[in-house]
Amino acid sequence: MSSLASPVQVSILGATGSIGQSTLDVIARYPDRFQVFALSGHSNMAQLARDIKAFSPRFVVVPNNERRLELQRLTDAAETEILVGEQALSDVASAPEVDAVMASIVGAAGLDSSLSAAKAGKKLLLANKESLVVAGALLMDAVAHSGAQLMPIDSEHNAIFQCLPNGQTNQGVESVLLTASGGPFREFSLEQLAHVTPEQAVAHPNWSMGRKISVDSATLMNKGLELIEACWLFDLTPADIEVVVHPQSVIHSMVRYVDGSVISQMGAPDMRTPIAYGLAYPERIVSGSDRLQFTSALQLSFDQPDRVRFPCLRLAEDAMRLGGTAPAILNAANEITVAAFLNRRIGFTEIARINEQVLTDSNIETVESVEQLRDVDQRARQLAAAAVEV
Numbered sequence: 001m002s003s004l005a006s007p008v009q010v011s012i013l014g015a016t017g018s019i020g021q022s023t024l025d026v027i028a029r030y031p032d033r034f035q036v037f038a039l040s041g042h043s044n045m046a047q048l049a050r051d052i053k054a055f056s057p058r059f060v061v062v063p064n065n066e067r068r069l070e071l072q073r074l075t076d077a078a079e080t081e082i083l084v085g086e087q088a089l090s091d092v093a094s095a096p097e098v099d100a101v102m103a104s105i106v107g108a109a110g111l112d113s114s115l116s117a118a119k120a121g122k123k124l125l126l127a128n129k130e131s132l133v134v135a136g137a138l139l140m141d142a143v144a145h146s147g148a149q150l151m152p153i154d155s156e157h158n159a160i161f162q163c164l165p166n167g168q169t170n171q172g173v174e175s176v177l178l179t180a181s182g183g184p185f186r187e188f189s190l191e192q193l194a195h196v197t198p199e200q201a202v203a204h205p206n207w208s209m210g211r212k213i214s215v216d217s218a219t220l221m222n223k224g225l226e227l228i229e230a231c232w233l234f235d236l237t238p239a240d241i242e243v244v245v246h247p248q249s250v251i252h253s254m255v256r257y258v259d260g261s262v263i264s265q266m267g268a269p270d271m272r273t274p275i276a277y278g279l280a281y282p283e284r285i286v287s288g289s290d291r292l293q294f295t296s297a298l299q300l301s302f303d304q305p306d307r308v309r310f311p312c313l314r315l316a317e318d319a320m321r322l323g324g325t326a327p328a329i330l331n332a333a334n335e336i337t338v339a340a341f342l343n344r345r346i347g348f349t350e351i352a353r354i355n356e357q358v359l360t361d362s363n364i365e366t367v368e369s370v371e372q373l374r375d376v377d378q379r380a381r382q383l384a385a386a387a388v389e390v
């Protein structure tokens with residue numbers, strides 16, 4: 001980039017979370033190249049206040065007036081305006097001044113702002129996989145119509161993108177190999193799984209992440225959500241995707257070609273690598289990630305996933321095959337059951353059991369609109385919440 005080019009204006013939604021903070025870490029290395037237009041935070045106002053001080057965004061978005069007052073007590077930055085509510089998330093995702101949007105809110109709560117960025121033709125750096133799971137058809141449509149640039153930030157999808165010419169799967173691709181660490185309970189028996197605690201579940205062996213995705217990694221729901229995400233991003237069906245357990249998380253995913261070649265992307269398990277790739281694409285920039293050292297300490301091993309001990313992977317495959325609103329139903333149920341597990345209301349193996357029950361008990365419809373999906377999401381949440389109470 002020439003020094004005369006104006007900086008890329010970035011909105012970071014979910015800035016106070018794990019991905020949001022890693023994004024700010026990369027951006028801080030390039031003050032002339034990237035400028036923070038807006039940040040959002042849902043609960044950690046102290047972190048948001050520190051980031052306002054460090055990055056002087058034009059806007060920050062908080063969920064309600066209580067948080068606004070809390071934030072005002074913590075910051076005196078006159079150049080930053082505080083906006084309140086969900087609509088403001090979509091506004092800062094689609095503002096004309098904005099070039100790129102990091103969608104790093106957790107859960108279906110990120111859908112509207114991801115869609116707004118896509119409709120407005122932004123460079124959409126998508127970490128919020130639940131957006132694609134819930135509304136893949138609508139989001140991909142919006143991207144196609146507006147000419148938005150969709151950059152996968154999820155490490156596996158970023159890896160697949162890097163292993164494909166121009167991110168396209170129409171050139172001799174046989175399958176996609178989606179790698180999974182297997183999570184902290186990879187070797188646990190069903191009996192042991194029934195008794196694991198939230199503390200054990202959020203202590204991922206390789207990655208430091210938010211609590212929800214950490215539990216999803218432990219149940220393999222994360223891999224299931226990622227399988228659905230990969231289907232939408234790369235125009236695949238579940239049959240085109242092989243899930244491979246690779247406990248070291250060094251290979252971030254692979255593409256198998258018809259000529260026998262398998263291309264992988266490797267790196268230390270650090271989200272700053274895919275974030276930097278997405279931010280600067282097609283250029284490469286320093287991300288702060290550690291170098292991989294090719295010494296005898298680097299061991300790569302592989303295994304098959306166990307869909308009996310980890311039924312959430314199978315549920316996600318089923319949901320994608322069923323199509324329509326099935327993935328949205330499964331995602332909504334899972335958001336409720338994961339929260340219930342984290343609050344010690346249900347055991348670990350109940351997550352998959354209730355998710356399956358909600359999916360089985362729900363009518364699956366053809367996807368028509370965001371309003372319909374909101375309704376489907378709410379109904380599935382109610383069914384899951386009722387099952388948690390039993």
Ligand code: NAD
Nearest residue numbers: 014015016017018019041042105106109127128129209210
């Ligand atoms: P996190 O819990 O650390 O952060 C979530 C962010 O979303 C926070 O800023 C929080 O304030 C905000 N938020 C929470 N609920 C909200 C709501 N209802 N409305 C608006 N904002 C809300 O989560 P994370 O680990 O950073 O993950 C963020 C997203 O990125 C998830 O979709 C996750 O699956 C995906 N992802 C994360 C990683 C990772 O390494 N952390 C890797 C790949 C993909």
Ligand code: MG
Nearest residue numbers: 154155156226
């Ligand atoms: Mg991932």
